[in-house]
Amino acid sequence: MKPNILFVALVGAWMLVFLWCALVLSPPEVHMGDLVRILYVHVNSAWTALLAFFVSFAASVGYLIRRRLTWDLAAASAAEIGLLFTTFTLLTGSLWGRPVWNTWWTWDPRLTTTLILWFLYVAYLLLRQTIDGVERRGRVAAVYAIVAFLDVPIIHESVTWWRSIHPTVIDDSGFHMPDSMTWPLLLGFVAFLLLFCLLFWLRFQLEITRMEAIRMREQIRRARGQAAHVQGGGR
Amino acid sequence: MTAVRVYAWLVASDVRQELRRARVVVSAPVLGVLLVLLLGLALGAPDRLSADWSAGLLWMMVFFMNAVTARQTHTRDGELGARDALQMLPVDRSVIFYARWTTATLFLWWAQAVTIGAFFLFLHPSPPGRPLGFIAVQAMGGACMSGISGLLVTVFASSVLREVLLPLALFPLAVPLFLALTRLSAAMLAGNPWPSVWLDVVLGYLILFGALPWLVYETLLEV
């Protein structure tokens, strides 16, 4: 594995700047105090997860249209990273909710939607692991990924109609927070975006190497079959 | 052979087969009644259930019943070797899905009717304030759920973990439907007017899962 050292350095440097801004430079909030800093990792984890699931959805559509394996591998890689960031979102949300709402879990629409999303993509990864045949796996997983992603807005809307107590810091009318907090959040978004790119690249490389191994195994099997055929013919 | 004739023939043959072998038509309602009994025991033999509790518990049982029995038709096709023959039918393959959806809905409606009867008998909820509305909600919910599970059964058919994956994906995918059905049923039980937003969700599901198989079923069946 030879990751681009410059890119890794860029991600690392940006992360350090972001952490410094989020944990040191940005001011504490009037009511929540320093706990508001959890927001910088929590919100960005959620955005990155959604971005990853969107990439997985788009790659699945691409696979069904073009039927090229790289699209399927990209969809799988993005979904796994999306699941990782969804886990971060749930855990950091819970860690924020405990001191602020006095509970580890509440039936808030965004929390509930995120948990449902987590289950949907756990099922996606399990599905991929348990289907034989590269082509069949790609096709079935792509259909599932598309259905799951299209269902996410419906899940969110329905759970919102059900109940809502989640603070809304960003909506159609803009950011509802002071500039001193908006900047670390946006800086964090870029940092998480870069991190996503790095993880996606590493994960995608792993899939490519795996496919190479599968192809080589197939080659050996075919060579063995031919050898057995020649031996059988010789007799 | 036109698509409509193939559809009608498949539905009739499915119903005939099921009545002859009596698997889902017996197992699903028996499971439903058993769940009612277990709930009665778990809740300490309640004297009366509120409309909210009744609606929630009722749909939870229907969800389980549906998840457990959804694969039966697919399994039967495998046992009888009918899968290859079905794929050779000279019609759009989604017709097979719609026929299967129809029969699954019919069997689920039957199981729901028996379970709801047992539910009212054993758990003493208040009788529905709007009985016709309550029946309509049950019918729409049964159709939606059998549609989603039918599509998922096809998606997971080639996975070795299909028994686990079906409920694992069915529940999260159908959360909006579950919320809508419980809210609608609670309103009908309490005799309140139709909550239009939840009715829209159910209709949305019917349209979405009515159109999706037509778009993707062929792709899923490719060898």
Added chain:
Amino acid sequence: MRDSLIYLWAAVGVVWVGTLVYVLSLIRRQAQVRKQLEQLRRMLEGRS
């Protein structure tokens, strides 16, 4: 307020330790697959 700082450090820790563990797992999986690939390549070369 000092108590609430524990939650802040826990949240930051979850994300960074989680990411680090994930990256290490990717590197380990990649190394394993590469090793397999090398073995397969040697087998293939031995045959030809």
